[in-house]
Amino acid sequence: MPPRRKKPSVPRHGSDPAAAAAGPSTAEEEPPYIEAFGHKYHHSGRIFVPFDEKEQQRMELEHRLFRHCLNGALTATRIPLNVEQILDLGSGTGLWPMEMAVRYPQAQIHGIDVSRIQKTNAVPPNVRFTIGNVEDPWPTPPDSIDFLHARSLAGGVTDWPALFKQAYEKLKPGGLLEWTEVAIQIFDFDGNFGDAELCPNFLNLWRDVSRRNNIDFTPSPNGPEWLVEAGFEKIAQRTEILPIGDWAQDDKLRTRQALMNTISHQHFTNHCGLLFTKCGWTREQFDAVAPTFFTDIEAESSKPYTMV
Structure with missing residues (x-):
């Protein structure tokens, strides 16, 4: 079960003066950016995930991977059918909000992302996007969201x-809140799930x-503590294996493995460029x-895997 907000003892009132969110649009000129290792990063230098075309391809592969882990669903959370307001943090290309809009046509879905890379040619009428950093105040009033979705924010928070x-x-x-991150950890599938962590030299350097x-980039182990401190209750965790290499046997794990191999090998530098260049590399x-x-x-291992 995802974390659920407690009912406050004192009701809150008022609204956010920035509640009017920007609709989808296309900038006439490309905004300024930082280039590192051939990738484009947000000009602030605070976001270590790029926004270029290659990264957008990785985002869409990851979206397919997450849906496969959820047996085709868009959330692990059982969302009430009468949900009205959904907020998506780190929308990326906008696939998740747009697919949710079809499944929940009565809901208003608001996506926030630091880069204007959303696919705006077929945005459903109940979806809107705001360009902004998720660490800044969101343009939504307090006590207004039914379901909050956050995924793959590591590298930008x-x-x-x-x-x-x-x-x-x-x-x-x-x-309800649902938060998902892929762990930047490598384990050896030796029968002790999550116990035998491998630490290649490069992974230690990257950390x-x-x-x-x-x-x-691996915040999820601290997540339960942060959520409790924020006031959430009924916190539950779900973990799925993501095989790497060529060892998975059943069809389900082999599909995940193929996606993870593509993400790992073809998009290895995506999250490295700005990290290393800012350290003088x-x-x-x-x-x-x-x-x-x-x-x-x-x-070190014939059965390496990571987790989500």
Whole structure:
């Protein structure tokens, strides 16, 4: 069960003066950006996930992966059929809000993302997008959201407790939150689920540059504590195996494995460029050490996997 908002003892009143959200539109000129390792990153330098075409391809592969993990569903949460207000944080290309709009035509669905990369040629009438950083105040009044969806925000959030505090304030009493992240951890499938973590040299290096940039790409282990501190209750966790390599046997895991292999190998540099360049690395230095990530994994395990 996803975390549920407690009913406050004192009702809140008022509305956010920024409640009018921007509708979908296309900028006439490309906004400024930072380029690193051939990828385009938000000009603020605070978002370590790029927004270019290759990253958009990765986002859509990940969307397919998550739907497969959910047996075709769009959420693990059982959302009431009469849901009215849905907020999606980190909408990316907008696939999730637009698919939800078809399933819940009576709901108003609001997506927020720092980059204007949403597919605006076929936006359902009950979907709107706002361009903004999810760590800033959201353009929605307090106590107004029935269901809040947050997925793959790691790399763009520096203050997770503050994010969940705002989520609690924006949700209606009894409102629901679903948050999903892929763990940047590699495990060995030796029969002890989640116990045998592998730490290739490159992964340790990557974690070091992440700490130096004050960014956490694997926040989910701390999630329950943050949610409790924010005021949520009835918190439940769900974990799925994502195989890497060529060891999965059944059809379901093999489908996940194929998607994970594509994401891992074809989009390996997406989340590395800004991290490493801000720590003084050149592309040549990075290319000299990055391949060890896969060779070390293959040497240490015949059944590597990560988790979502």
